[in-house]
Amino acid sequence: MFSGGRMYLFRIPEGEEFVSYMHEFLKKEGIETGIVNAIGTLKNPKVGYFLEEDERYKIIELKGTYEIASLLGNVSLKDWKPFLHAHVVLGDSEGNAFGGHLLEGEVLVAEVFVLELKGKRLERNVIEKGLTLWPIEE
Amino acid sequence: MFSGGRMYLFRIPEGEEFVSYMHEFLKKEGIETGIVNAIGTLKNPKVGYFLEEDERYKIIELKGTYEIASLLGNVSLKDWKPFLHAHVVLGDSEGNAFGGHLLEGEVLVAEVFVLELKGKRLERNVIEKGLTLWPIEE
């Protein structure tokens, strides 16, 4: 169980790579646990689809500019650093939607909400099928 | 109006059915009102599309494994029990997205955030077109 900590609502500058910018932000602010959501527009995003048999992500490279119709993510510790796990839904110029695990994307506009969670350490330290997961709570 | 209560960020074990697991969780924790979001991967999810004329959901059965690109839901009381109403966006192996009302899905991975809301009783006690809805506030 957690309680609510700091809250942020801000824009990522144009040209930044979304995931690496967020990792810098989380590290700078010292946010180890939390949730993230965002809307905006990304260029040339790459999303992952998990291949259970192969125990790896298939990388889907989308070319061009897409609306971030939704981005939901969480923050926890991985290798002692704050780690963002985010999934996205992206809309193209016809409105068609694509979705998966966000690997990277160049920001045209990104409006991001972060809610810090406080209370206990949440760590990705369980390896299953190539994924680094949280322990299951009893 | 509500104020924020307990917050949770956890993983549902592989093999569980998402909706019934969450109902057990909410009942066990005594969470009657709140919001839920999640990301992860589901197998053989079923989503509903509301048919207004027929006053029922059409069931769309998706076969295989899908990324939970987004899951947004809320918790309120229905028949005196905590009830999760959740919608999902699911991504297939090509990144194509599908969306609707979540009926069920087997968890491969599900990372879930729950925020309890405290303050008043929110109950699904209005039947309109076959849907069980909250009363409209003045």
Next chain:
Amino acid sequence: MFSGGRMYLFRIPEGEEFVSYMHEFLKKEGIETGIVNAIGTLKNPKVGYFLEEDERYKIIELKGTYEIASLLGNVSLKDWKPFLHAHVVLGDSEGNAFGGHLLEGEVLVAEVFVLELKGKRLERNVIEKGLTLWPIEE
């Protein structure tokens, strides 16, 4: 940085236009900053796709009834009034998903969560490529 303010979870009456209803709600409640999410069903939604070269939104008109598979938004000040910026993912009767910037949509059902953020003034006062954006923080 913000702290959490009032929280709301409510249903918008059938027949209302989503965006204008929310603007009335935010004004009435005096909510200047916050986040919004929603699920439900919309009729004849219009979504925008940002055309960077043209510095304007292309309008995509969807005919018929769509599940709101996801709606994520934020609230800040624009022209001294609370302004909702929301993106949606919409599901059709086959489960196919469409996404983009929400311009308008008629509510069949909309269950909305609002979290007020308190602490500082967040204002859309930067014009870039025809978009009205928040200043970048240092």
